[in-house]
Amino acid sequence: MLSNIGIGLVVLIIILSFLTIYSAGLNLKSSTQVVKKDIYKLSLFQTTFTILSFFTLIIGFINSDFSLINVYENSHTTKPFFYKIAGTWGNHEGSLLLWINILVIFSYLFLVFGHTHEKKFRLYTLIFQNILILGFLFFLLLNSNPFNSIYPIPLEGLGLNPILQDPALAIHPPLLYVGFVGCSIYFSAAMASLVSGYGGKLFAKSIKTWVKISWSFQTLGIIVGSIWAYYELGWGGFWFWDPVENASLLPWFAITALMHSLIVLEKRNVLYSWVIILCLSTFILSVTGTFLVRSGILNSVHTFASDPSRGIYILLFLSVMIFSALIIFFIKYKKENYNFNFNSKETFILANNWFMVFFLVTVLIGMLYPIFLDVLTNVKISVGPPFFNIVIIPLIAPVMILMAIGPKFGWIKSQNKIFYKILFLILGAVVINLFILYFFGKYSLLSNLIFTTAIFLILHSLLDAKKFINSKNKTELPRVISHLGFGLLVFFIGVNHQFSLEEDFNLKVGEIKKTTNYTINFENIKIKESKNYKAVIGNFKLTNLKNNLIQYLNPEIRIYSNPETLTYEAAIKTRIASDIYLTMSNVSRSDYYNIKFQNKPFMIWIWISALMIALGGFMRLTLKKNED
Amino acid sequence: MLTKKVKNRILFLTFVFLLSSASIIFIIKSLNKNILYFSSPSEIKQREDITFGKAMRVGGMVKKDSIIVNKKNIQFTVTDFENEILIIYSGTVPNLFAEGKGVVAEGKLRDKNFFIADRILAKHDENYMPPEIKGIIEKNVK
Numbered sequence: 001m002l003s004n005i006g007i008g009l010v011v012l013i014i015i016l017s018f019l020t021i022y023s024a025g026l027n028l029k030s031s032t033q034v035v036k037k038d039i040y041k042l043s044l045f046q047t048t049f050t051i052l053s054f055f056t057l058i059i060g061f062i063n064s065d066f067s068l069i070n071v072y073e074n075s076h077t078t079k080p081f082f083y084k085i086a087g088t089w090g091n092h093e094g095s096l097l098l099w100i101n102i103l104v105i106f107s108y109l110f111l112v113f114g115h116t117h118e119k120k121f122r123l124y125t126l127i128f129q130n131i132l133i134l135g136f137l138f139f140l141l142l143n144s145n146p147f148n149s150i151y152p153i154p155l156e157g158l159g160l161n162p163i164l165q166d167p168a169l170a171i172h173p174p175l176l177y178v179g180f181v182g183c184s185i186y187f188s189a190a191m192a193s194l195v196s197g198y199g200g201k202l203f204a205k206s207i208k209t210w211v212k213i214s215w216s217f218q219t220l221g222i223i224v225g226s227i228w229a230y231y232e233l234g235w236g237g238f239w240f241w242d243p244v245e246n247a248s249l250l251p252w253f254a255i256t257a258l259m260h261s262l263i264v265l266e267k268r269n270v271l272y273s274w275v276i277i278l279c280l281s282t283f284i285l286s287v288t289g290t291f292l293v294r295s296g297i298l299n300s301v302h303t304f305a306s307d308p309s310r311g312i313y314i315l316l317f318l319s320v321m322i323f324s325a326l327i328i329f330f331i332k333y334k335k336e337n338y339n340f341n342f343n344s345k346e347t348f349i350l351a352n353n354w355f356m357v358f359f360l361v362t363v364l365i366g367m368l369y370p371i372f373l374d375v376l377t378n379v380k381i382s383v384g385p386p387f388f389n390i391v392i393i394p395l396i397a398p399v400m401i402l403m404a405i406g407p408k409f410g411w412i413k414s415q416n417k418i419f420y421k422i423l424f425l426i427l428g429a430v431v432i433n434l435f436i437l438y439f440f441g442k443y444s445l446l447s448n449l450i451f452t453t454a455i456f457l458i459l460h461s462l463l464d465a466k467k468f469i470n471s472k473n474k475t476e477l478p479r480v481i482s483h484l485g486f487g488l489l490v491f492f493i494g495v496n497h498q499f500s501l502e503e504d505f506n507l508k509v510g511e512i513k514k515t516t517n518y519t520i521n522f523e524n525i526k527i528k529e530s531k532n533y534k535a536v537i538g539n540f541k542l543t544n545l546k547n548n549l550i551q552y553l554n555p556e557i558r559i560y561s562n563p564e565t566l567t568y569e570a571a572i573k574t575r576i577a578s579d580i581y582l583t584m585s586n587v588s589r590s591d592y593y594n595i596k597f598q599n600k601p602f603m604i605w606i607w608i609s610a611l612m613i614a615l616g617g618f619m620r621l622t623l624k625k626n627e628d
Numbered sequence: 629m630l631t632k633k634v635k636n637r638i639l640f641l642t643f644v645f646l647l648s649s650a651s652i653i654f655i656i657k658s659l660n661k662n663i664l665y666f667s668s669p670s671e672i673k674q675r676e677d678i679t680f681g682k683a684m685r686v687g688g689m690v691k692k693d694s695i696i697v698n699k700k701n702i703q704f705t706v707t708d709f710e711n712e713i714l715i716i717y718s719g720t721v722p723n724l725f726a727e728g729k730g731v732v733a734e735g736k737l738r739d740k741n742f743f744i745a746d747r748i749l750a751k752h753d754e755n756y757m758p759p760e761i762k763g764i765i766e767k768n769v770k
Contacts, residue, residue, distance in 0.1 A: 163723075234720060354647070362655050369659060380666035382685060384734075387662035391655055504719040506699050566723045585720050588727065590697035596720040 002060045003068055006147030009053035013104070014137050016046040017130045024123045024130075035111070035119055039126070043108045050104040054088075054097055057146050061088045067153045070094060070146040076159035076562040078532045086170030087160045092294060092310070093146035095173055100140060102181040103133050110185050110210065117198070117206050124192030125185070132184055135317050143313050159562030162533065168228035172221060179218025180251060180286040185210050190279035191325065194332040204266035204275065209621065211262060215255050216617030222248055223610045234568040234583040236502070236598045238606070241385040246363045247289030253363070254282040257356035260349045268346065273333065274353075280325045285360075287318050297371060348406030355399050362391045394446060396490060400453040403483050404460035407476070425463075429456035443498050450494055457487030478623060482616025488609035492602045501599040506592040513595070519543045520582075520597060533560040538584045538593065540571070555584040579603035664734065669711040672740055680737050686713060687732040695727060706731060706743075717745040 020042045027036050057070070061084045066072040074091040075084060088094045107129040114122050140146070163169075186207040193203045225248070230238040239245060258278035265275050291297075295311020366383045373379050405422055433452040437443065443451075461484035468477045503515050513520045521541040528535045540553040553571035560567065573580040581598040666685040672678060691712060694705035701718035704727075715733050725731060725748060735745035 234723075358651055361652070365655055365659060370663075381663045382666065383659065384662055384664050384683070387659055390658045390662065506697060506701070506718075568720070568723050583720055585723070587697055587702060587721055587725065588695045590695075592697040592699065594697075594702070594720050 001067070002056055002065050003147045003149035006053055006056045006060075006068075007141075007145070009049050009056065010137060010141055010145075010147070013046055013049050013053065013100075014134065014141070016042055016049065017134050017137065020046060021127050021130050021134075024127050028120060028123050033119055035115075035122055039123075040111065043111050043126070047104050047108040050101050054101050057094060057097060058085055058088050061085060061094075064157060066155070066157055067149050067151070068146070069148045069150045072150055072154050072157045074158070074160050076157045076532070078562065079160060079165070080531065082167075082170065083160060083165045086165075089173045089177075090160055090164045090169070093140070093144045095177070096136065096140050096144050097146050098174065098177055099181050100133065100136050102177055103129065103136060103184055106182055106185040106210070107133065107188075110189070113209075114206055117202065118196070120196040121189075121192050121198035121203075121206070124196050125189045128188035128191045129185060132188065132321075135320075139310075139313050139317065143310055157562070159532075159560070161563070162558065162560040162565050162567050163232060166228060166232055168224050169232070172224045172228060175217050175224055176221030176248065179214050179216075179221050180248075180290075182210065182214030182217060183251060183255065183283040183286050186214075186279045187283035187325075190276045191328060194276065194328050197332075199272050200269050201266055203272070204262050207279070208262060208266065211255065211259050212617055212620050215259050216614055216621065218248075218252050218255060219614040219617060220611075222252065223607070223614060226610070227607060230603075231570055231572055232567075234570050234585070234596070236570070236581045236583075236596065236600065241366075241388040243367055244293055246367045246388075247293050249363055250289055250360055250367075251282050251285040253356045253360040254278055254285055257353045257360075258282060260352045264346050264349050270346070276329065280329070284318070284322055284325070287314065287321065291315060291318055292367070345406065345409045348402055348409060351402050352399075352406065355395060355402075358395065359392055363388065393450065397449045397453040400457040400487060400490065403486065404457045407464075407479060407483075422460075425459050426452075426456055428459055429453070440499065447494060447498060450490065454487050454491040454494065458484060458491060461487060475623060478616040478619035480616075481619065482613045485609045485612025485614075485616060489606060489613065492605045492609055496600055496602050496606060499601045503597045504594070505597075506594050508591050508593070515597070517545055517599075518597070519545065520595070522593070522595070532562065533558045535559070535569075536586075540582060540584075540595075542580065542582075551580065553580065553582045555582050557584060557586060574604055576604065577601060666732075668708040669706060669713040670708050672713060672737065673711045678737065678740070680739070683734065683736060685732055685734050686715070686737075686743055687730070688712075690725070690727050690729055690731050692727050706733065713741055713743050715743045715745050717748055719746070719748070721748050 020039065023036065023039055023042060027039060030036075057068075059065075060068050060071045061075050062081070064071065064075055064077045064084070066075075070091065070093045074094070075087050079087065083090075089098045107126065110129070111122060111126055114125075189203070189207050189210075193199050222245075225245075226238045229240070230236070255278075258275065261271050261275055261278065264271050291311060291314040295314065297311060366387055370381050370383060373381055404425075429452045432455050433448060436451065437448065461480050464480045465477070465484060468474060468480060501515075501517070503513075505513055507513055507520075507522045509522055509525055511522055513522075519542075521543070523539045523541055526537045526539065528537055536557040536559075538553075538555050538557075540555070542551045542553055543549070544551075551573060553573065555571040556569040558567045558569060559565075568583050568585050570581055570583040572582075578599055578601040581596075581600055583596045585594045585596075586592075587594070664683055664685050666687060667675070667678075669686065669688055672686065686706065688706040688708040691705040691707045694703075696703045701716050702721065703714065703716050705712050705714055707713075715735075717733065717735075732749040733743060733745035734747040734749065735743060737743050
């Protein structure tokens with residue numbers, strides 16, 4: 001029943017997409033200056049039916065309708081209600097439907113909100129976007145249909161991987177998808193701009209908001225994923241340079257570069273081709289990341305759903321996308337006149353772009369090199385975190401200096417007055433860094449550099465923030481908040497990295513472990529039955545030897561029944577100055593439990609400063625109306 | 629002669645070119661220093677040029693009844709159904725680590741039968757098999 005409705009809706013959306021392309025084509029030929037009413041209607045119908053198809057699938061999950069293979073494979077009647085809904089996008093097929101939803105919704109919104117722009121440009125954007133939509137719809141229908149039915153109908157489902165049954169991971173995919181798939185609209189717009197010749201400042205204005213939306217959501221999505229990894233995976237880390245994480249970072253670098261160079265295009269009407277390249281590559285990188293992850297080519301610890309047959313389709317689609325983009329780009333490419341003053345804002349934005357591209361290339365090489373080597377020589381290697389750390393971390397220092405002083409430079413040319421202030425702040429940063437170094441312990445030369453520049457960026461941004469809060473003109477405030485957030489993030493990650501304590505040991509119930517600052521008493525274990533899992537809960541008494549503070553920690557080993565899986569739930573005590581993190585695990589029912597005890601300073605501040613970066617993006621969106 | 633504008637442009641392009649090549653060389657160099665080779669227990673046995681003391685990855689299946697846990701660490705045997713290697717690890721193992729399941733260990737080789745791991749990798753998904761291990765099993769189990 002639901003299967004038929006779902007497939008019917010998908011077919012209907014396909015027909016509507018074809019109709020939209022057709023009538024947009026007709027409209028292009030006509031001499032009118034406005035987009036026909038019919039096209040709005042078609043697009044609205046398409047959006048409605050797409051959302052409806054997604055709700056059909058959600059209903060399937062809520063009612064545990066196991067006549068759908070997808071529901072059978074990923075849900076279970078005993079699963080909590082919230083995770084039944086979240087399960088809809090917690091698997092490949094469902095998430096693809098979500099992907100299409102975002103493509104369609106963005107297509108409609110761009111059509112409606114872009115009414116001030118030229119007709120030709122809007123229609124071409126609509127056509128390109130619908131070609132993308134069709135590509136993914138066929139992929140859904142032919143290879144990954146969430147509405148495929150199964151007969152006889154199973155009585156019980158297989159259940160959702162328990163590690164995915166988590167609030168952070170329920171909202172992580174939608175956020176990330178709005179971010180990644182949201183890029184599609186300016187991919188289409190860039191193609192349309194090339195074809196219709198609607199370039200320059202007006203083009204920049206037309207996509208500005210969409211770039212900010214997808215940037216903000218991408219940033220937030222990555223942060224939420226990171227938070228999930230921190231408390232769910234039980235390693236106590238939050239970033240592993242894992243291929244899946246890298247795949248999410250690639251489009252982020254591209255879009256960050258885009259967001260900045262778009263300012264130059266809008267204000268100075270230069271860099272048009274470069275902006276187009278960034279528009280195209282952002283979405284291409286998003287799809288590439290998806291392809292590498294979903295096809296199982298990348299060997300990652302976070303891969304949940306992979307299947308090589310999907311890879312071939314996405315690869316095909318990707319090649320068509322890249323080739324047509326390149327062909328259109330080179331046919332329509334127009335030579336531009338660059339006329340730069342090195343002493344101006346553009347230089348700094350170009351520098352930002354250079355760094356972003358450098359980071360992008362680094363991560364891309366680190367990601368793809370093992371694949372190439374495997375294909376060419378059959379040697380299996382992996383690229384570890386040290387590579388990324390060595391190449392990327394030292395360059396964060398100049399980036400932070402540029403982030404602080406770049407926005408201070410005027411367009412065209414600047415005066416030298418601000419240099420004294422900068423000099424003064426650098427001096428302040430050096431002093432604070434030396435203070436930390438002297439009182440809290442030694443660290444390397446590189447860390448000194450990173451700390452000093454981070455503190456410099458923080459001080460500089462704080463002064464800026466103070467100025468903008470007092471003044472009436474708040475347009476620069478979001479930028480200051482994002483930049484301040486970045487400075488704080490680097491600073492807190494640095495502190496966290498330098499001063500984290502970690503102890504691994506095995507204990508039997510009743511034993512006591514003494515470390516330099518703590519005694520850990522493994523008092524007892526309890527068994528608790530829950531709706532869809534059984535938990536072994538450890539009771540640990542932790543005594544801080546410095547101030548005799550006593551805390552109780554209760555890590556869990558959960559045994560989920562559907563599917564049968566073990567998970568380790570960390571006991572985390574978050575305080576302002578540091579997190580206490582304790583996980584307990586057990587192998588082969590041995591008497592010894594493995595305990596991982598960590599003391600991680602300023603964890604909460606890492607999240608707060610990362611969220612500040614995203615907050616800046618969202619603020620930009622709300623401030624948009626008073627701008628200009 | 630070249631105008632000032634053209635000169636500036638050439639200067640700019642040369643600068644960009646030099647900067648890009650320098651950064652690519654830097655990336656490749658650091659890459660070569662930081663790659664981890666993956667070997668199966670059989671490959672470790674057979675290869676003459678194996679380096680001890682350099683980080684690498686070894687993988688296969690955890691042999692049945694081979695896991696021993698004591699106060700300090702955990703020991704287990706990894707097999708590719710032809711050869712095996714003993715692995716010692718102190719730390720938390722991933723939740724899908726179990727006897728008879730695939731595992732990848734990262735660490736250093738002490739000798740050809742003994743590996744000290746500082747990281748154990750297993751997947752979040754119980755149906756997943758790392759590609760390297762898939763290859764081993766396809767080769768040896770028929």
